[in-house]
Amino acid sequence: MEFAGKILFMAVMAIFVQNFVLMRFLGLCPYIGVSKKLDSALGMGMAVIFVMTMASTFTWLIQTYLLVPLHIEFLQTIAFILTIASLVQLVEMVIQKTAPALYKSLGVFLPLITTNCAVLGVAILNIQSEYNFIFAILNGLFAGIGFTLVLVLMAGIRERLDRAELPASMKGMPIAMIVAGCMALAFLGFSGLKF
Amino acid sequence: MSILIHSILTLGILGLIYGLGLAFASKKFHVEVDPKIEKISGILPNVNCGACGFPGCAAYAEAVATKGAKINLCAPGGDDVTKKIAEIMGLEATSTDRKVAIIHCQSGGKNNTKFKYDYQGIETCKAAILLSGGPNACNYGCVYQYDCVRACKFDAMHIDDNGMIIVDNEKCTGCGACAIACPRNLIEIVSIKKRVHILCSSHDKGAIARKVCGNSTACIACGLCVKKCPVEAISMQNDLAVIDYDKCIVCGMCADVCPTSAIFDPLKEVRAQKKATAKAKAEAMKKKIEEQKSQEKKEEE
Numbered sequence: 001m002e003f004a005g006k007i008l009f010m011a012v013m014a015i016f017v018q019n020f021v022l023m024r025f026l027g028l029c030p031y032i033g034v035s036k037k038l039d040s041a042l043g044m045g046m047a048v049i050f051v052m053t054m055a056s057t058f059t060w061l062i063q064t065y066l067l068v069p070l071h072i073e074f075l076q077t078i079a080f081i082l083t084i085a086s087l088v089q090l091v092e093m094v095i096q097k098t099a100p101a102l103y104k105s106l107g108v109f110l111p112l113i114t115t116n117c118a119v120l121g122v123a124i125l126n127i128q129s130e131y132n133f134i135f136a137i138l139n140g141l142f143a144g145i146g147f148t149l150v151l152v153l154m155a156g157i158r159e160r161l162d163r164a165e166l167p168a169s170m171k172g173m174p175i176a177m178i179v180a181g182c183m184a185l186a187f188l189g190f191s192g193l194k195f
Numbered sequence: 196m197s198i199l200i201h202s203i204l205t206l207g208i209l210g211l212i213y214g215l216g217l218a219f220a221s222k223k224f225h226v227e228v229d230p231k232i233e234k235i236s237g238i239l240p241n242v243n244c245g246a247c248g249f250p251g252c253a254a255y256a257e258a259v260a261t262k263g264a265k266i267n268l269c270a271p272g273g274d275d276v277t278k279k280i281a282e283i284m285g286l287e288a289t290s291t292d293r294k295v296a297i298i299h300c301q302s303g304g305k306n307n308t309k310f311k312y313d314y315q316g317i318e319t320c321k322a323a324i325l326l327s328g329g330p331n332a333c334n335y336g337c338v339y340q341y342d343c344v345r346a347c348k349f350d351a352m353h354i355d356d357n358g359m360i361i362v363d364n365e366k367c368t369g370c371g372a373c374a375i376a377c378p379r380n381l382i383e384i385v386s387i388k389k390r391v392h393i394l395c396s397s398h399d400k401g402a403i404a405r406k407v408c409g410n411s412t413a414c415i416a417c418g419l420c421v422k423k424c425p426v427e428a429i430s431m432q433n434d435l436a437v438i439d440y441d442k443c444i445v446c447g448m449c450a451d452v453c454p455t456s457a458i459f460d461p462l463k464e465v466r467a468q469k470k471a472t473a474k475a476k477a478e479a480m481k482k483k484i485e486e487q488k489s490q491e492k493k494e495e496e
Contacts, residue, residue, distance in 0.1 A: 062209070070201040079209060086213035090220050097224040 007138060012193065014142035020118045021150045022187040027118030030109050031151060032176060040105035041155035045148025047095065047106070049141065051087050051113055052122050056140025058083045059123040060133055080123045081114075088114040118147060154183065231260040231283055238279045239269060242348060244370035246270035259284065270294060271349065271368035293387045294369030296351075296362050298337065300381045301394040301412055301459070305339040305358025308409035314338070321378045329379075332407035335397040337381055343373035389440045391447055393420075395457045398433045405455065414457040420449035 020026045027048075034044045059080045067073050092110050096103045103110070113119060122143045126136040157179055166175055236256035247268035249255040258264035259280060266280045273293055281287060302308045314323050314330035320342040323330055329338045337360070344352040344360060351366035352373060364387060374382040381396050393414060397404040401415030416434040428442035429449055436458075438449075450460035460466075 066205055066209075070198075070205060072198060072202045072205060075202055075206065079206065082206070082209055082213060086217060089217050093217075093220050093224040096226050100226075 006135075010135065010138060011142045011145075014139055015146035015149060016187065016190040017193055019146045019150060019187055019190075020121065020143050021147055022184040023191070024118075024121065026121045027116045027147060029112060030116065031147075031154065032173075032180065033112075034106065034109045035151055035154040035158055035176070037105065038152065038155045038159055040102065041151045042148070043095075043099070043102040044106055044109060045144075045151050047091050047110065048113060048116070048119070048147050048151075049144030051084065051091055052119055052140040052144035052147070053137060054087050054140075055080070055084050055119050055123050056126055056136050058087070060126055060131075060136040063127050064133075076124070076127070077120070080120055084119050084123070085114045118143070150183065150187075154179065157183075229260050232256050234283050235259055235280055238272070238276055238283075240271045240276070242271055242370075244271060244348065244368065244372065246368065246370040267292075270370055273368075294384045295364050295367040295387050296343075296369065296371075296373050297383050297385050297392050297394075298343075298360055298362065298381055299383060299392070299394055299396045300335075300337040301359075301410055301457075302331070302333060302336045303357060303359065303409040303412075304355065307357060308336065308339060309333070309407060314340075320376075324378050331409075333397055333399070333404070333409075333413070334407075335379065335399070336408070337379070342376040342378070343382060346372045346376035348372060385440055388445070389438075389443055390445050390462055391438065391443060391450060391458065391460045393429075393436050393438055393457055394459045396435065398435050400434060404434075412455050412457050415455055417454060419452045419454065420458060423448050423452045 014020075018024060021028065021031050030044055030048070035041050062079055062083065063073075063076065067075060067079065088111065091113070092103075095106070095110065122140050126139055129139075131139055154176075158176060161175055161179070170178075233256075236253050239252040239256060241252045243251040245251070247255045247264075247270070249258055249264070249268075255264065255268065259266055266284060266286060267277045269276045269280075270293070309332040310330050311327070311332050312330055314326065316322050316326065318340055320338050320340040323338045323340045328334050331338050339358055339360075341354060341360065344354060348370070349366050349368055351363045351368070353361045353363060355361050369384050371384045374380070374384055379396070385392070395404075395408075395412065395414040397408070397413045399407065399413070401417065404413035405411055405415055407413070414434075414436050416431060416436065418431055418436075420436050421429045421431055425446065425448065426442050426444055428439045428444070429436050430439065431437075436449075445462075447460040447462055447466055450456070450458040450463060
C-alpha cells in the first residue's frame with residue numbers, strides 16, 4: 001500500500017506539480033514547434049514518453065553499474081547524451097518504418113528529441129534525487145506523460161485558435177506564446193497540492 | 196591514470212555497442228525509397244521557390260516520381276531540367292513555357308515619377324503606400340521602394356540610373372516572388388512568348404491618369420486598342436485596357452495605335468524593318484515586271 005501511494009505521489013508530482021514543460025521549463029522547443037496539430041502532438045508525445053522511459057532505464061543502469069564503480073561520474077553528461085541520441089535514432093527508424101505520415105508531420109523535431117533538454121533533464125534528475133531503479137523508470141514514464149499532456153492540451157488550444165478571429169499581428173506564434181504563459185500560470189496552481 | 200583508461204574504454208565500448216545496435220536496426224527497419232525521387236531532387240535547382248505549385252523541390256520530386264505530376268513545371272530549371280527529368284522518367288520532354296515577370300507600370304523611375312511628398316520612412320513599399328495612399332501622384336503606380344528587387348532570389352531585377360526597375364529576362368525564372376512582394380499588384384508573371392504588354396495599371400480617368408504619370412504614358416482608356424485588336428484579346432476594365440494573354444497573338448497592332456504608348460511592343464522596330472524590306476521587295480518585283488512588259492512591247496514593235 002505504501003508502495004502504491006509512493007507511485008501515485010510520484011505520478012502527481014511529475015505530471016502536474018513538477019511538470020517538465022510548464023514548471024521546470026525544459027523541452028520548450030517541441031512544445032511550441034509541434035503543437036500545431038493534435039495528431040502530430042500526440043505522436044510526438046508518444047515518442048517522447050518512449051524515449052524518456054528508455055533513457056531513464058539505460059542511464060540509471062549506466063550510472064549505477066558503470067560510472068559509479070569506475071569513479072568516472074564526471075562523464076555523466078556525455079554518456080547520457082550518447083545513450084539518448086542512440087535511442088532517438090532508433091525511435092526515428094521505427095517511426096519511419098511503421099508510420100510514415102507521422103514521420104513527415106514530426107519533421108525535424110524528431111531528431112531534435114536528441115537534444116531535448118527534458119530527456120537529459122529527467123535522466124540527471126533521476127540520479128540527483130537518488131531514486132532506485134524502478135522509481136527511476138517510473139519517473140521517466142510520468143515525466144513523459146506530463147510532457148505529452150501539456151503538448152496535447154496546447155495543440156488542442158492552438159487548433160481552435162486557428163479558427164478564432166485574431167488581430168493579424170497576433171496570429172500564429174504571438175498568441176501561442178501568450179497561451180503558453182497562461183498555461184504555465186494555470187499549472188502553477190498545482191504547486192499548492194499537498195499530501 | 197586508471198580514470199583516463201576507464202573513461203576512454205567506457206565511452207568507447209558504449210559507443211561501439213550503440214553503433215552496432217543502430218546498424219542492426221537500420222537494416223531491420225530499412226525503408227525502400229524510390230531511387231527516382233533522389234535522382235530528380237538531385238537535378239532540381241533546390242531553391243524551393245514554389246513556382247511548380249508544390250511545397251519545395253523535394254515535394255515536387257516526389258510528386259513527379261510517384262504521383263505522375265507534370266515534368267515541365269520547374270520554372271527556375273527551365274528546359275534543361277525538364278529534359279533531364281524526362282530521361283529519368285522515360286517520358287518525352289515537352290518544352291517548358293518559360294514565364295517572366297512583367298511590371299505593369301513605366302512611370303519613368305524614381306527620378307521621373309511625380310511625387311506628392313518626399314517619403315522618408317522605412318524603405319519598403321508596404322509602408323510607403325500606407326501614408327496617404329503612397330508618395331507618388333499616381334494612386335496605382337510604382338512607389339519605387341524596391342520590395343520586388345529585394346524579393347528576387349535570382350538577381351533578375353535591377354535598378355537603372357533613373358531608378359527604374361528592369362527585369363532581366365535571362366535570369367528571371369518566373370517564380371513570382373516579386374509579384375507577391377508588390378503591394379500594388381503591378382507585377383504579373385507572363386509567358387515569355389507574349390511580348391506585347393500594357394505597361395500601366397491606372398484605373399484613373401484619362402485626363403488624370405495622363406497628368407499624374409511621370410512619363411505621361413498612362414492608359415487613358417481611349418479604347419483604340421480594343422477596336423484595333425483583331426482577336427478581341429483586349430478589353431476595357433474599369434478604365435484600364437487589359438490584355439487576355441490566352442487570346443493575344445502578339446501582332447503588335449495595339450501598340451501602333453496607342454496614343455500614349457502605354458502599350459509596349461519590343462518587336463516594333465523589327466516589325467517595321469520587316470515591313471520595309473517586304474515593301475522594297477514588292478517594289479523591286481513591280482519594277483522588274485514593268486521592265487519585262489516594256490521589253491516585250493519593244494520586241495513586238
